[in-house]
Amino acid sequence: MAAPLISVDHVDLSYGAKAVVRDVSLDVARGEVVCIIGPSGAGKSSLLRCMNLLAPVSSGRVLFDGLEVSPKAGEGRIDQRQLARRMGMVFQHFELFPHLTIRANLTLPQERILGRGKAEARERADALLERVGILAQAEQYPATCSGGQQQRAAIARALAMDPEAILFDEPTSALDPEYGAEVLAVMKSLAAEGITMVVVTHEMGFAREVADRVVVMDAGQIIEQGTSQQVFESPSHPVTQRFLRAVLRG
Amino acid sequence: MNLLELLPKLLDGLTVSALMWALTLLIGYPLGLLLSLVQRTPSKAFSAIVFVVVELGRGAPVLVVLYLVYFGLPNVGVLLPAIPAAVIAFAITTAAYSSEIFRGALSSIPRGQLEAARVLGFSPAQQVVSILLPQALRVALPALIGFAITVFQGTALAYAISVPELLGRAYNEANISFRYVEVLAVAGAVYLVVSLVGTWVADRIERRMNKAFART
Amino acid sequence: MVDILLALVQGIGVTIGVTGLAIVIGLALGAPIAALRLSSNRVLSFVAGAIVNVVRGVPAIVWLFFVFYGLGSSLVRFDPFTTAVLTLGVFAAAQFAEAYRGGLLSVPRGQTEAARVLGFGRVHVFTLVQLPQALLAAIPAGATVAIGLLKESAVVSIIGVMDITGRASAAALRSSDDILIYSLAAVLYIALSIPVALLSRGVHGVLERRVHAR
Numbered sequence: 001m002a003a004p005l006i007s008v009d010h011v012d013l014s015y016g017a018k019a020v021v022r023d024v025s026l027d028v029a030r031g032e033v034v035c036i037i038g039p040s041g042a043g044k045s046s047l048l049r050c051m052n053l054l055a056p057v058s059s060g061r062v063l064f065d066g067l068e069v070s071p072k073a074g075e076g077r078i079d080q081r082q083l084a085r086r087m088g089m090v091f092q093h094f095e096l097f098p099h100l101t102i103r104a105n106l107t108l109p110q111e112r113i114l115g116r117g118k119a120e121a122r123e124r125a126d127a128l129l130e131r132v133g134i135l136a137q138a139e140q141y142p143a144t145c146s147g148g149q150q151q152r153a154a155i156a157r158a159l160a161m162d163p164e165a166i167l168f169d170e171p172t173s174a175l176d177p178e179y180g181a182e183v184l185a186v187m188k189s190l191a192a193e194g195i196t197m198v199v200v201t202h203e204m205g206f207a208r209e210v211a212d213r214v215v216v217m218d219a220g221q222i223i224e225q226g227t228s229q230q231v232f233e234s235p236s237h238p239v240t241q242r243f244l245r246a247v248l249r250g
Numbered sequence: 251m252n253l254l255e256l257l258p259k260l261l262d263g264l265t266v267s268a269l270m271w272a273l274t275l276l277i278g279y280p281l282g283l284l285l286s287l288v289q290r291t292p293s294k295a296f297s298a299i300v301f302v303v304v305e306l307g308r309g310a311p312v313l314v315v316l317y318l319v320y321f322g323l324p325n326v327g328v329l330l331p332a333i334p335a336a337v338i339a340f341a342i343t344t345a346a347y348s349s350e351i352f353r354g355a356l357s358s359i360p361r362g363q364l365e366a367a368r369v370l371g372f373s374p375a376q377q378v379v380s381i382l383l384p385q386a387l388r389v390a391l392p393a394l395i396g397f398a399i400t401v402f403q404g405t406a407l408a409y410a411i412s413v414p415e416l417l418g419r420a421y422n423e424a425n426i427s428f429r430y431v432e433v434l435a436v437a438g439a440v441y442l443v444v445s446l447v448g449t450w451v452a453d454r455i456e457r458r459m460n461k462a463f464a465r466t
Numbered sequence: 467m468v469d470i471l472l473a474l475v476q477g478i479g480v481t482i483g484v485t486g487l488a489i490v491i492g493l494a495l496g497a498p499i500a501a502l503r504l505s506s507n508r509v510l511s512f513v514a515g516a517i518v519n520v521v522r523g524v525p526a527i528v529w530l531f532f533v534f535y536g537l538g539s540s541l542v543r544f545d546p547f548t549t550a551v552l553t554l555g556v557f558a559a560a561q562f563a564e565a566y567r568g569g570l571l572s573v574p575r576g577q578t579e580a581a582r583v584l585g586f587g588r589v590h591v592f593t594l595v596q597l598p599q600a601l602l603a604a605i606p607a608g609a610t611v612a613i614g615l616l617k618e619s620a621v622v623s624i625i626g627v628m629d630i631t632g633r634a635s636a637a638a639l640r641s642s643d644d645i646l647i648y649s650l651a652a653v654l655y656i657a658l659s660i661p662v663a664l665l666s667r668g669v670h671g672v673l674e675r676r677v678h679a680r
Contacts (some may be wrong), residue, residue, distance in 0.1 A: 054369065083371075095360075192377040306652065309659060311617040311652070410512055417527065424536075437528060438528050445523035
């Protein structure tokens with residue numbers, strides 16, 4: 001079996017005195033779509049963020065393509081800048097840069113970080129905007145776009161860096177259901193293309209349909225994982241059962 | 251002497267006031283921005299220094315700072331003419347006050363913005379220049395314009411060190427003509443007009459900005 | 467240095483006197499002005515607003531000159547101290563009026579509506595519901611005004627009031643220690659502002675506990 005693309009190895013994460021992620025290990029294979037679900041405060045977002053150095057790990061390591069994810073570059077290590085070219089992230093609150101147009105949100109990182117020329121960056125940006133269905137909004141500022149359009153733009157921004165993997169931190173939690181649907185549709189098409197995705201989500205329908213693997217977290221630990229069929233139809237852990245009952249009821 | 255003869259003389263004074271005002275802002279605002287950026291570095295020593303400078307600059311009356319620069323510096327061998335001394339004193343005060351404006355604006359930008367920039371691969375310096383500053387400066391703009399009005403009014407203090415600015419010229423003319431009330435009223439009116447126009451401009455700019463760059 | 471300090475200290479009483487009296491006048495005068503600004507009568511609110519804008523739009527030192535040299539030579543002759551107190555008092559009133567207004571505007575309309583619906587009359591609504599919350603909100607702004615007045619009061623030395631700055635200027639004439647003199651003067655002003663800041667924070671804390679039961 002090929003080596004995993006992302007490997008979380010016995011990781012602990014604390015905010016001050018509070019332990020938020022406790023001795024968690026998780027491997028994500030290339031091309032796999034992993035959905036992390038669980039009750040609020042379970043540490044899902046924190047686990048996600050330790051994969052790309054947004055949250056500092058207090059013990060254990062995180063590996064990307066065999067390289068240790070670390071703030072400092074070096075032999076056998078990969079730092080934030082290098083990681084940025086290979087793994088992107090989509091945030092719950094979109095985090096588009098409000099002082100730039102939608103198109104500029106995509107071209108600026110390409111030009112500044114990847115060193116692409118203006119024409120190439122623009123071509124790539126427009127192709128991606130078309131792909132996620134918002135080319136018409138290219139010259140607009142984020143504030144004048146709907147939440148769904150903004151999040152799709154954020155996905156396009158992450159794609160513009162040609163990443164091998166994308167982390168999604170509750171991408172639809174801040175959206176009205178109608179806008180959430182259009183974002184999930186884009187994510188579904190990405191999954192079909194083979195991009196490695198790790199998604200923290202409350203959208204059980206999406207997880208069920210698209211995930212190759214579902215990971216359930218509670219109180220900082222992984223309590224259960226398996227295929228979406230295994231987890232949704234025959235959950236074994238009582239917390240999972242209780243959580244799914246509460247969530248799927250509404 | 252009537253109004254028509256008075257105005258050109260006051261205009262000379264106004265020019266000096268405007269010159270001091272512009273130089274004060276040109277020096278004071280960038281200095282204030284620098285102070286606020288230094289305060290954000292993890293270095294405790296730098297933060298402490300900035301804190302002291304800002305508290306002194308904000309806590310001391312401008313007039314006292316003015317005297318300190320104009321009368322005090324010659325004691326250490328630095329002889330400054332009145333106008334440069336005034337500009338330096340005003341700039342120090344402006345830097346201190348504006349650093350607080352910048353500080354608030356910088357910290358109002360959500361952390362998520364910088365995280366998104368980090369994840370895209372921007373270096374810390376690039377984050378500040380391309381993502382943090384453009385947004386923070388827009389946030390700070392209304393307060394900066396408002397303070398700029400205050401700075402203009404503050405230039406009147408330069409009278410105390412005999413700078414021929416608006417108030418000084420007005421007082422001179424009033425002494426000659428003995429028409430104190432009228433002359434000083436005209437001078438006051440000029441300051442008032444500047445203040446009203448400035449406030450109106452600041453309001454318009456703030457409103458336009460709220461429309462264009464509102465965060466969702 | 468001690469003798470310089472002694473010379474400056476004599477000015478503290480005058481500085482506190484001018485500032486304190488101006489604050490008192492400002493607090494007293496500012497309230498009715500704020501009330502007028504918020505009145506439903508268009509004319510009254512416009513006039514009150516105009517007064518505030520005019521007073522704040524002209525630098526304090528210009529007002530001082532206008533009153534002392536202008537009105538002072540033709541109308542009434544006040545001594546420098548009285549002129550300073552009266553002029554700064556009006557200047558303070560305009561600023562306190564803005565602080566009051568900000569405080570009153572910040573009381574959520576729901577509060578007033580709830581009180582009316584419960585049956586409270588206009589007066590009670592004001593004294594029991596609006597005023598406490600308005601004061602709470604206005605205190606920080608009011609403290610800023612007060613400290614600002616303390617620093618602004620330095621300009622009265624220009625018309626001859628022997629406050630801290632006035633004493634400093636006099637001392638500087640006699641000696642060559644200008645840096646030390648003016649630095650000490652600055653430190654004195656800063657030191658005087660500390661009790662004001664502490665007091666306002668204390669009062670704010672007490673009020674907050676009573677108003678918000680925090």
